[in-house]
Amino acid sequence: MLLHLLNRAPSSSHVPRDVLRAMGAEDRLMLIEDGVYGALNAQVQHLPGLEGRLFALREDLESRGLAGRCDASVTIVDMNGFVALTEEAQRTVSWF
Template identity: 35%
Template sequence: MLHIIKSPSGLTDAINLIQPDDAILLVEDAVYALFRQSSSLIGLKDQKDRCWVLQEDLVARGLVDLVNVDAQLTDFKGFVCLTEQHTQSITWD
């Protein structure tokens, strides 16, 4: 399952339902979760191989130069590839 997270509250809602084989993609305002020490993302930081962040959303928010991400950067083409690799996806607002 691919969890497409669009906001910090969406991450909070999803975090307890994410399974070990699931992938996480942070988009839109969810990219701010990378900067919050109290974020639900802290529990996933050791699982960088299954967590992505949409680079265009970091750029749009002026965060691309500030981030030392514990996630993999991807672009829209990578976003499409993630949806192709996972037969199911869910979007969290």
């Protein structure tokens, strides 16, 4: 399993589309920095087919005033949860 890290909002770039094409069936996607905008109800549609494999970093959500506004399909993790995901992954891939 690979952990993909996305730091761009899905609506602002073509990178999220590239991430989805590169992901395997067991891979996970972690939204960080401005990527957490993809966790919002209106944006999560740009990241289809990731039920149970889509995560967003709580600290980045809070710093952008987005806490409590995420789609129910997104798992919110704190920094410890982020570290745990990286430990579970064979490797991480950063998308910028």
